Amino acid sequence: MASTSAFKRWLRPEAYPIFAATGIAVTMCCFQLSRNLFTNPEVRLLKENRAAGILDNFEEGEKYAEHKLRKYVRNKSPEIMPSINKYFTESK
Template identity: 50%
Template structure:
């Protein structure tokens, strides 16, 4: 059985969508981990913060939960295709 090199096996046009899907998933996971480590009020990295125990930081938690995207979507109608929905549902 002949040895097939790594590039001949994996660098083919059929594999590009798989690379894109895995790359996108890794990007989303990396963003979530970085966001949680950087600004989540429940995650404490330094030893001084960990010794404080449970904090009643409701204001900081609310700011973390209600980020900019959530605030924007709060005022939008929950529709995927609003123009198409209004075309089919509005009376003429």
């Protein structure tokens, strides 16, 4: 009985946006965590790699910092809707 009332309480259409927002946030956190664990040059999971100490891997660090998304948005204007902004700000 208790489980059916909990389902009726939480699985309403009004609760779907909070589930979606929470799911997106958890997905983004998992993506960033896995990206840092597996591609960050400063993170070493294996004991053999940790014994190497501090390495000067400037090329590897540059590759990690300059990822594809950063390269894509580098020369874009920081506007959410540039066409609407341009429409309202251009003088006629």
